[in-house]
Amino acid sequence: MNDLSPASTTAWHTVGIDQALRQLDSNDDTGLTAQAVLDRRQKYGPNELEEIGGRPAWRILLDQFTNIMLLMLMAVAVVSGVLSYRDQEFPKDAIAIFAIVILNGVLGYLQESRAEKALAALKQMASPSVRVQRDGRLQEVPSQDLVPGDIMLLEAGDQVAADGRLLEASNLQLRESALTGEAQGVNKQATRTLAADTSLADRKNLVFQGTEVAQGRGRVLVTGTGMKTELGRIAAMLQGVETEPTPLQQRMTQLGNVLVSGSLTLVAIVVGAGVFFGGWGAFERLLEVALSMAVAVVPEGLPAVITVTLAIGTQRMVRRQALIRRLPAVETLGSVTTICSDKTGTLTQNKMVVQRVRTLSQSLQITGEGYAPEGEFVSEGQPLDPRQVTDVGLLLVDGLLCNDSVLQKEGGDWAIMGDPTEGALVVMAAKSGLDRHRLGHELQRVVEFPFSSERKRMSVVFSGVHALAADLTLPKALANAPYLMLAKGSPEMLLECCTSGLKGTEQFELDQETRSRILADSAAMAAQGLRVLGFAYRSITTVPNEGDPDLAERDLVWLGLVGMIDALRPEVRVAVQRCRVAGIRPMMITGDHQLTAMAIAQDLGIADADARSLSGAELEAMSQAELEAVVKEVNIYARVSPEHKLRIVKALQKDHQIVAMTGDGVNDAPALKQAEIGIAMGITGTDVSKEASDMVLLDDNFATIVAATEEGRVVYTNIRRFVKYILGSNIGELLTIALSPLLLPILDVPLSPLQILWMNLVTDGFPALALAVEPAEPDVMEQPPHDPQEGIFARGLGAYMLRIGIVFAIISVSMMVWAYQHAQQGGDPDRWKTMVFTTLCLAQMGHAIAVRSGSRLTIEMSPWSNPFVLGAVLLTCVLQLMLIYVEPLRNFFGTHLLSSFELLICFGFSTLLFVWVEAEKIYRRIRGKVVRD
Numbered sequence: 001m002n003d004l005s006p007a008s009t010t011a012w013h014t015v016g017i018d019q020a021l022r023q024l025d026s027n028d029d030t031g032l033t034a035q036a037v038l039d040r041r042q043k044y045g046p047n048e049l050e051e052i053g054g055r056p057a058w059r060i061l062l063d064q065f066t067n068i069m070l071l072m073l074m075a076v077a078v079v080s081g082v083l084s085y086r087d088q089e090f091p092k093d094a095i096a097i098f099a100i101v102i103l104n105g106v107l108g109y110l111q112e113s114r115a116e117k118a119l120a121a122l123k124q125m126a127s128p129s130v131r132v133q134r135d136g137r138l139q140e141v142p143s144q145d146l147v148p149g150d151i152m153l154l155e156a157g158d159q160v161a162a163d164g165r166l167l168e169a170s171n172l173q174l175r176e177s178a179l180t181g182e183a184q185g186v187n188k189q190a191t192r193t194l195a196a197d198t199s200l201a202d203r204k205n206l207v208f209q210g211t212e213v214a215q216g217r218g219r220v221l222v223t224g225t226g227m228k229t230e231l232g233r234i235a236a237m238l239q240g241v242e243t244e245p246t247p248l249q250q251r252m253t254q255l256g257n258v259l260v261s262g263s264l265t266l267v268a269i270v271v272g273a274g275v276f277f278g279g280w281g282a283f284e285r286l287l288e289v290a291l292s293m294a295v296a297v298v299p300e301g302l303p304a305v306i307t308v309t310l311a312i313g314t315q316r317m318v319r320r321q322a323l324i325r326r327l328p329a330v331e332t333l334g335s336v337t338t339i340c341s342d343k344t345g346t347l348t349q350n351k352m353v354v355q356r357v358r359t360l361s362q363s364l365q366i367t368g369e370g371y372a373p374e375g376e377f378v379s380e381g382q383p384l385d386p387r388q389v390t391d392v393g394l395l396l397v398d399g400l401l402c403n404d405s406v407l408q409k410e411g412g413d414w415a416i417m418g419d420p421t422e423g424a425l426v427v428m429a430a431k432s433g434l435d436r437h438r439l440g441h442e443l444q445r446v447v448e449f450p451f452s453s454e455r456k457r458m459s460v461v462f463s464g465v466h467a468l469a470a471d472l473t474l475p476k477a478l479a480n481a482p483y484l485m486l487a488k489g490s491p492e493m494l495l496e497c498c499t500s501g502l503k504g505t506e507q508f509e510l511d512q513e514t515r516s517r518i519l520a521d522s523a524a525m526a527a528q529g530l531r532v533l534g535f536a537y538r539s540i541t542t543v544p545n546e547g548d549p550d551l552a553e554r555d556l557v558w559l560g561l562v563g564m565i566d567a568l569r570p571e572v573r574v575a576v577q578r579c580r581v582a583g584i585r586p587m588m589i590t591g592d593h594q595l596t597a598m599a600i601a602q603d604l605g606i607a608d609a610d611a612r613s614l615s616g617a618e619l620e621a622m623s624q625a626e627l628e629a630v631v632k633e634v635n636i637y638a639r640v641s642p643e644h645k646l647r648i649v650k651a652l653q654k655d656h657q658i659v660a661m662t663g664d665g666v667n668d669a670p671a672l673k674q675a676e677i678g679i680a681m682g683i684t685g686t687d688v689s690k691e692a693s694d695m696v697l698l699d700d701n702f703a704t705i706v707a708a709t710e711e712g713r714v715v716y717t718n719i720r721r722f723v724k725y726i727l728g729s730n731i732g733e734l735l736t737i738a739l740s741p742l743l744l745p746i747l748d749v750p751l752s753p754l755q756i757l758w759m760n761l762v763t764d765g766f767p768a769l770a771l772a773v774e775p776a777e778p779d780v781m782e783q784p785p786h787d788p789q790e791g792i793f794a795r796g797l798g799a800y801m802l803r804i805g806i807v808f809a810i811i812s813v814s815m816m817v818w819a820y821q822h823a824q825q826g827g828d829p830d831r832w833k834t835m836v837f838t839t840l841c842l843a844q845m846g847h848a849i850a851v852r853s854g855s856r857l858t859i860e861m862s863p864w865s866n867p868f869v870l871g872a873v874l875l876t877c878v879l880q881l882m883l884i885y886v887e888p889l890r891n892f893f894g895t896h897l898l899s900s901f902e903l904l905i906c907f908g909f910s911t912l913l914f915v916w917v918e919a920e921k922i923y924r925r926i927r928g929k930v931v932r933d
Contacts, residue, residue: 012165012223013194013203020165020221026149028167031133040147047146047162047225049235064105069256069298072263073101076294079287080753092892093753100300100757130161133219150222158213163229164220166190166205171450172216174207179230179666180591185214185419187452199616200230200641201591210666237646237670238692247658247676248306248331248719251792255723258793263297263734270738288749289741295753296733299726301765306719309772313715321698322708323682329694331719332676333660333712336584337785338652340645340661340675342668343590343600345684345700348566351416352424356530358521359391359560360503360514366428369567371407371414373430386432390505393472395559396432398535399425401439402460402486421531424564425488434471442467446483449549457489457497459553461544475505477557481539487556491522491534494556498536501558510558522561529599530563568604575703576605583784584709585657586702587635589645594638607635616640619647627651645671656789660705662697663689679705706781714776716786720797722768725851728801729764729844732808736840739813750816750836752894758883763841766876767848770868774852807916808843815839815909819902831896834884838898838906841880845873846914857921858914 012020021028025036032040065071074097081094130143133151143161146152152164160174169190176186180201192205200208207220209229226232245253267290313330317323324330344350351371357364364384368375377386387393405418407426416423426436447461465484468474478484487494495518501510518534525532536556544552579586586606590597594615601607613636619627624647631651637644645661649671652659661668661675664685669692672678680693681700690696697704733756740750751759787794793801819832848869850858863870883889884898898906 010223011196012163013198013206014196015165016193017165017167017190017221020223021167024149024221024223026151026221028151030136031151032147032149033135036149037134037145037147040149041145044147044228045226046144048144049232050227061105061109064109065101067104067256068260070101070104072260072294073097073298073300076291076753077101080291083288093757096754096757097295100761104300104303130158146222146225148222148225152220152222153217154207154213154220155217156213156215160207160209160211160213160220162209162222163224164207164222166207166218167221168219170217172218173214174211175214176201176208176211177665179208179211179234188216188218189454190218197617197620199639201639231666234666234670237643238673247335248328248716252306255727255792259297259299259727259730263294266734266738267293270741273742289737292737292749292751292753292756293734295756296730296737296751296760299730299760299764300757301761301768302723302726305722305726305765305768305772308769309715309719309722312773313711317695317708317711318698320707320711321701321704322711323696323698324694325690325696326694329677330712330715332658332694333709334714334716335658335786336660336677336709336712338585338587338657338659339579339702339705339709340587340589340648340652340659340671341702341705342662342664342681343588343592343597344566345664345681346662346697346702347572347588347600347604348568350420350684350700351567352420352531352564353567354424354428354562354564356525356563357386357392357395357428357560358525358563359389359395360501360558362389362392364392366431368427368431369570371416371423371427373407373414373427375431377432387434387472390473390475391502391559393432394468394475394502394537395535395562396429396434397439397468397472398486398488398537398559399562400429400434400436401443401445401462402458402488402535407436421533421564425533425562428562439467439471443484446543447546447552449546449552451489452549455489455549455553456493457487457553459485459487459549461485461540461552465539473505475502475507477507477539478537481541483540483543485538485540485544485552485556487536487538487553488533491532491561492519494534494536495519495558497553498556498558500555502537507557518558518561525561525563526595527599528563529596529603530565531596533562533564535559535562565600568600569701569703571701571703573604575706578706578781580605582706582709582781584706585635587637589637589640589648589661591640592638594636597636597638601636611635613638616644619644624651628654631655641667646674649674658785660709662702662705663693664700665689668692710776710781713780713783713785717777717780718772718774721774721851722771723792724797724800725771725844725848726760726764726768728804728851729808729840729847730760731801731805732812732843733759733840735805735809736812736816736836739809740816743813743817750833751840755837755893755895758893759837759841759844762879763844763876766872767845767869770866770872771848771852773868774866804847804913804917808840808847808913811843811909811912812836812840815905819905822902828896831898831902834896834898835902835906837895838880838884838903839909842877842906842910843913845877846911847917848873850914850917853921855921855924857918 010023015023026032077094077097080097081091084091084094129140130146131138131140131153132146133153146162152162154160166188167190169188172188173185174188186204188207189204194203194205209231227236270293271290307327310327310330314324314327317330341347349370353369354366357366362379364386365378366375367378376383378384386396403422403425405416405422405426407414407416407423407430429436443462443464445460446463449459451458462484463482465478465481495515498510500507501514522532536558538556576586588597588601588606594613598607598613602609612634614634616639619637619640627647628651631648632655637648645668649659649661659675660677660679661671662679662681663672664681666686666688669688672680672689672692677695678693679695679697680689682696682698683700685696695708737749737751816832816836819835823829823832852866852869853861883893883895
């Protein structure tokens with residue numbers, strides 16, 4: 001046997017039938033022998049998709065504990081546990097820290113451990129069984145047993161189980177939208193050989209695994225199985241895509257590195273200074289100080305607060321028709337700089353609507369949207385009854401009856417059963433008042449010549465022509481004709497069959513000038529993004545031979561042109577404009593033709609009139625480096641393949657763009673997975689595309705993407721807001737702990753690790769959650785997207801946290817020195833620690849209220865615009881007082897009773913932080929500086 005395996009580089013669409021059979025050593029009449037099947041199964045393996053790579057669940061869980069902040073907490077817990085064991089104390093600090101570590105690890109695991117289901121969805125597209133010809137007889141075998149060289153039989157309703165070269169095709173049409181993205185059925189032809197650069201969507205002599213037979217039947221030589229099919233190639237691309245960390249994950253990693261390195265540096269300074277001045281005898285107490293500092297620097301509640309914030313964001317997005325499948329995608333949406341959108345169904349309604357009719361006597365505009373049979377025929381600005389104009393009326397009848405689609409009402413909405421293009425013609429005729437039911441009853445279809453890709457036209461012969469006289473004035477030639485042929489199809493191909501034309505009621509011979517004008521009108525309509533069909537008719541006296549359409553379809557009379565378009569969604573134009581204002585670049589990546597894509601992109605404002613576009617063929621000829629050079633200026637890509645979409649996304653990412661990519665077909669899955677935000681269609685999308693995506697559009701609407709990016713920006717702003725709140729407080733705690741042994745006459749630390757954990761989880765946590773639901777600023781979509789490369793401390797956030805931390809520490813240390821001296825005068829000498837603990841907690845409440853806005857004063861904001869902040873502050877204050885005045889809690893947390901005077905002192909010192917933050921706002925306002933959160 002020749003070694004022409006699926007792994008070979010043979011372009012099967014360029015190979016004739018006989019050559020393909022020879023290369024795969026197969027027999028057209030008998031198929032493969034049983035022995036040949038066994039040999040090939042050993043060589044090529046089963047016809048199924050293979051799973052490669054991926055992390056097991058245990059590895060995902062283990063990876064959660066490689067976070068640098070969790071590693072430091074674990075080290076602190078171990079040391080704390082050892083010290084407690086030595087002192088024969090219950091290790092409550094160590095247990096509490098380990099509990100927090102485990103909680104954070106589980107939260108991370110739950111976010112990452114979603115089993116990858118995209119491959120499973122791909123596998124489901126394979127047929128469970130298939131009919132093949134082996135050893136000269138027909139057999140039904142499991143699809144995984146197919147091998148290259150098998151002869152596979154197909155008929156309507158079958159799912160194609162492997163890639164193959166057609167041997168025979170009888171009226172064979174396949175639905176390939178899941179693979180190619182093209183909504184129209186593809187008419188297949190076995191006898192053709194095609195050029196090597198023919199796109200996947202145009203390879204009409206091949207069939208592909210995972211597609212479906214819409215009509216007809218065929219015999220196929222299997223050329224590729226398993227991972228060597230087009231579907232397998234997509235599976236390989238899908239599994240080969242490496243998931244990059246989101247901007248939020250990158251920023252959190254940066255935050256952890258800065259906090260841990262800064263903390264360790266400060267610990268080294270404090271311990272070194274303590275040993276230098278106090279000797280090695282002070283080392284053990286210094287170690288306790290170091291442990292408290294390490295716990296203070298880690299924002300233990302931050303992962304949980306971020307997770308809850310993202311979850312709240314997902315709920316808001318669902319209300320705006322966007323379903324988030326991965327939590328980090330919520331924040332990433334706010335950083336999106338480029339949206340790559342499909343055309344059909346996302347920018348358009350996925351409903352073909354006739355907009356123009358051009359006959360030799362009239363040029364008409366048709367109003368109305370969608371499939372509702374409501375609209376007018378307008379000529380030169382005036383409504384017109386099209387049935388009163390003979391050539392127009394006859395064209396409408398042609399579109400209505402040379403047609404297999406049906407218009408019907410379902411639950412209050414109009415819908416088309418059948419081909420969308422034919423459905424648009426039915427709606428057009430219904431808008432004129434033509435009654436499909438009556439005409440279909442009175443005119444009998446006697447012969448049909450179905451559409452073929454060679455003829456590019458369809459024609460139907462009817463009897464009972466006289467019934468048309470009730471609806472329109474018939475041309476003289478039709479008055480007594482026994483039969484009427486109606487034809488529609490490609491204007492160029494149909495015009496070649498016409499010898500005369502109809503203008504009004506007059507029939508005349510077509511000259512070259514008229515033919516040229518018709519073709520020029522067709523080209524002008526196509527340049528406007530319209531799909532153009534030509535219409536013609538012929539009166540005949542005898543029923544033509546069904547086997548010879550070319551003989552029957554001659555001497556036709558030209559009627560005119562119809563231009564239709566997949567109508568734009570009315571809200572998309574506004575959404576595109578919002579993108580422009582927000583600094584987001586919209587792009588169109590479609591499988592449609594270049595002229596159509598250009599016209600729609602210009603209409604929507606995605607591209608200018610002189611904008612450059614790229615076709616799939618042009619892109620194929622480019623290297624990746626060349627694509628990276630032009631991707632900055634090209635916003636329209638037409639007739640693209642799966643690899644092209646993936647290459648475009650990678651090129652944009654090379655330019656440091658945060659890319660949102662839409663898709664609905666299997667072919668889109670690799671690009672969806674590669675993009676920072678993969679967006680699948682909820683209505684028309686395949687399971688494969690949904691599983692590979694981060695977000696699903698429940699209404700398949702581009703405007704929903706823009707709404708989701710707005711929500712993402714709000715979430716990102718709120719994350720920065722509570723990070724500013726939490727870390728400003730943590731830095732204050734850290735400095736207070738670091739300075740206490742240096743300023744007090746005793747080498748002691750004011751806060752235990754357990755008390756620090758309380759502050760980081762409860763005192764920080766509740767107000768932070770409340771800040772997470774702060775409403776959007778009015779101009780949130782009037783600002784450019786945040787720089788994808790910016791760090792967590794960008795735009796003054798780092799300086800603010802450090803400044804507030806220092807102020808916080810000065811306030812706390814000042815109060816600590818006073819409280820220590822006051823405590824020595826009588827009563828419990830350790831209650832100064834509780835005063836420091838209480839002041840730190842209460843000061844954060846004032847900070848939470850002030851940090852709601854970086855520019856507006858608190859008195860300028862209604863507390864009811866975010867009542868959760870006020871509620872969180874009151875709740876936290878009550879809980880903090882319970883730690884002091886409820887005995888079991890006081891004993892567990894190691895606090896001490898405070899007098900009313902001491903508590904009042906704590907409240908007084910704590911308000912100073914609120915006053916400072918508000919004073920900063922006033923200062924910036926005086927200086928004319930605008931601060932954005």
